Amino acid sequence: MTAAVQLADGTRFDVPVGVTLLDAAQAAGLTLAHSCRTGRCSSCKVRVTEGATRALRPDAVLSPDERAAGWALTCTDTCDAPVALAARDLAELAGFKLLTLPARIDSLSLLAPDVMQVRLRLPPNHGLRYLPGQFVELVGPNGLRRAYSVANASATQGVELHVRRVPGGAMSAYLFDQAKPNDLVRLQGPRGSFHLGDVAGLHLVWLATGTGIAPFKAMLEGLAAQPEGQWPARIDLYWGNRLPADAYWQPEPGALGGRLNLHPVCSRAGADWTGLRGHVHERALEKEGRDAASLRVFACGSPAMIDSAQAAYAAWGLSDVHFHADAFVPSGGA
Template sequence: MYIGKVDGVEFEIKPSQTILEAAISSGITLPYGCRSGSCGSCKATIIEGEVFHEDIIPGVLTDQDRSEQNFLLCKTYATSDVTIASLVEKKPDEFPKKITPVRVEKLNLLNHDVMQILLKLPAGENLQFKAGQYLEFILKDGARRAFSMANAPSDDLIELHVRLIEGGTFTNYVFNEMKEKSIHRIEAPIGNFYLRESDRPMIFVAGGTGFAPIKSIINDCHRAGVERKIYLYRGFKTHKDLYQDEVVENWKKNINNFEAINIYSEEVVNGQEKSLVHKKVIKDLGRLDLFDVYCCGAPGMIEVAYKEFVEAGLNPNSFYSDAFTFAQK
């Protein structure tokens, strides 16, 4: 057993716990988001002590972070007593997390393996969040499942895109047992994936249901009158995986400075060559030093995209990501 200290408050850390898990179980509030090492919300400095840090997606921590003893607490284990200084401070425009009941208003099958869930909050309740953030379903056994919110903050209903995962207990429940009008509990908002202030053109890269938070951001940008150039690249394996293309077509008609393309890695569609989505971005746009990139999808896609985008000139600090990891139970 080790002792952790943050802001003068001590807490116990078991060898089997990450520092974040230990802090939460002791009732200490630290910033966090995904709890899987992809969002960067729990970044902190280890002032004193020794730790072991698991591998994470490249780009979440910079070389400078590592040299300054900055770590992600959700992936860090103490190997001695430690003193921690949190780097992520609460901003005035951030919204507090809350747990609330929701009702399933509508279930819509969007393609062969993506279900749209529309959730309604209780009368008089509203959920304030930044476009791009996510929520967690709180299951009966206390387990949680995270899904990005696809609706804009001004929308009345919460929209989720749930992909059916082979062997995934919760996603199988969604597809086979979840009923309209059923009541569930969620906690939100969570996450560090949202639009940053800038005047640079934006590239949005979505793998599969990684489209959900990007849909939220683009709709929010449109309603707020953001005039920055937007490029949207959506990656799929085959054409049958495409969904909500009508949403993108509507954006093409109504949003100035907006371009979008669907990329397929395993099928030629309308004469378009097969490609990985990140490679198509580089082929089309070349040097990326003048862009901000928002990338959402599987961790492997984000890892490769980050590496090759930086090689194409992207400033590492202009790459923002949300990696989707899938629970099997």
């Protein structure tokens, strides 16, 4: 017995009894937006436009009110009767093979007092391919495993990660206090579905908090390597940190021919800070003159920011399929 699912792009697939929507789509050769696959982030959060879903296991994302309003998680939910979802098949992710590779730490550099740039050297002919925005899992001593967004557009010259020190975090303690160049680790990826897709001529809003800037750095590098005809018309990047000094990265001046506009946002800046304050999505929504039809929003960082941004943009009139997110969730301390 199966139940039919229809996506917003017209794609259909069947869900067997007891199988999640995400797993059923994958078995049918389709890719839906996802990240953690465990119900702890909001990357696979989707609006059910017809029918109803049923949770197979608990999640840490959706409130009872959100479920009542028609939201579901494809990684925890199934359906017992036909449903329609405001989602699309991410066909562009097909063909990116999940690999587990040995890697050597090439360099460790402090970008900020609590952010480490980790560069990894891969074996010759490693075959790792990913789309800018996706993440990998770093496997360290004693099988310690944590997920990090890749901060560079291609693994041709290795992989760059941005790691924040987390109090009590086992992996960050290793990387900040014990690791040294040439240490052997493992890398598994690519994972997740966060990526740009076709954005030619569109207006992009990028929302980042903390090290959530990493995938946007990779996306910017990826766009710069493409012909100008594939570039978006404009990118507004809102990067939220507590203090101005926490902003550890700056794009190249005139990036993408001046189409990139960086808007630093600080939540705890002193009286001398004359820039934006508060929440990144609120500052982004204050901009006037945007066309919802040409706008695409990409958010990466804390789950609280992503949930708030998604709700605010939905209320503003943005289609659900035009909001893309990757939430950073703790894994027992990173």
